[in-house]
Structure formats: C-alpha cells, structure tokens
C-alpha cells in the first residue's frame with residue numbers, strides 16, 4: 001500500500017500533528033507532501049476562470065489551459081495513491097490556509113466528483129479508499145466548552161467523504177498544557193496513540 005501524507009502544519013518536524021503522522025505511518029511506505037511547498041500551484045484568476053469556462057461554453061487562453069492541466073495532473077497524482085493521511089492543526093477554528101488552498105486544487109467537478117441523476121455529489125477520486133485525518137488543536141472541542149465551534153474536523157470529514165474516501169479521524173486535544181512536564185507527557189501519550197492506530201491498519 002502506497003500512502004500520500006499531506007502535511008498541513010508549516011512547522012515540519014516540530015509540529016505535533018506531523019510527529020503523530022510519522023508515528024501512525026511507521027513501517028509503511030509513504031510519500032510526504034507539505035502543502036506549504038512553495039512550488040505548489042497557486043489557484044488564482046486563470047484557474048478560477050478555467051474551472052467554469054467549459055460549463056459556460058467559453059474559450060480559455062493557452063495559459064488558462066496550462067494551469068488547468070496542472071490542476072488535473074495534481075488530481076491524478078492523488079488518485080495514484082492507495083491511501084491518504086492528512087495531518088493538520090486547527091487554525092482559527094478551521095484548517096490552515098495552505099491546506100485549504102491545496103483542497104481548492106483537488107476538488108473539481110468531473111475530475112474528482114460528479115453528480116448523480118438526483119443532483120447528489122458522487123466522489124470519484126476516493127473510490128472507497130481510506131483517508132486518515134490526524135488533527136491537533138489547543139482547546140477542547142468535546143463539549144467541555146460549548147461556545148467553541150469546530151470547523152476543522154467536520155470540514156475535512158465532509159470534503160473527503162464527498163470525494164469518495166472512507167474517512168477515519170484521530171483528534172488530539174487540548175494540546176496546550178501549562179507546564180513543560182505536562183506538555184511532554186501529552187506528546188508521549190499522543191504519539192503512542194497514533195502509533196497504535198497506525199498498526200491497526
């Protein structure tokens with residue numbers, strides 16, 4: 001099984017979510033891909049125009065066509081893996097913008113999802129393959145603080161479910177502990193949890 005690990009934290013090896021993903025993936029074959037990679041395609045004006053041009057019967061420029069090819073290539077790269085692992089911190093109750101920017105590339109009608117006769121979304125990218133979400137956040141979103149809203153977990157579960165993946169989620173929270181000892185203990189326990197979750201797959 002070949003796994004694509006999509007790394008959502010810019011902190012690299014210092015990120016708890018990245019350390020958890022490495023523990024989860026221990027002993028398996030995977031490719032690490034940071035959404036913070038500066039070479040990542042920027043989905044801007046030309047891509048946004050190219051996305052809707054065929055639906056409206058409009059022609060596209062050579063540059064727009066080229067950008068669109070890069071979008072399709074990225075979708076095919078993702079499709080070539082048997083499994084996805086997505087590690088991400090919560091940023092302002094949602095996901096970091098770089099992860100959202102990458103999702104804006106891979107979620108495309110026809111190329112990664114379609115609609116059935118009833119107008120419902122049918123994911124064609126996931127095709128029943130697994131995606132493991134590994135999520136960190138400072139606060140607790142388990143009902144202890146009902147005033148806190150979590151858009152990180154439901155958003156990722158919705159999008160990847162919609163793309164046709166079988167979604168599993170590991171949440172580590174709250175990650176902010178006030179003493180170095182508490183932080184070290186939280187990290188050790190969380191990494192062990194991720195390692196065990198990985199070995200069950």
Ligand SMILES: Cc1cc2nc3c(=O)[nH]c(=O)nc-3n(C[C@H](O)[C@H](O)[C@H](O)COP(=O)(O)O)c2cc1C
Pocket residue numbers: 009010011014015016017018088089090091092093094136137138139140175176
């Ligand atoms: C820009 C930014 C925004 C954040 N926003 C939230 C937030 O809305 N809620 C929360 O619980 N934690 C928030 N955090 C804290 C991180 O989610 C938390 O520290 C997490 O454990 C970091 O994971 P990482 O080490 O994998 O990057 C934020 C952190 C940063 C850097």
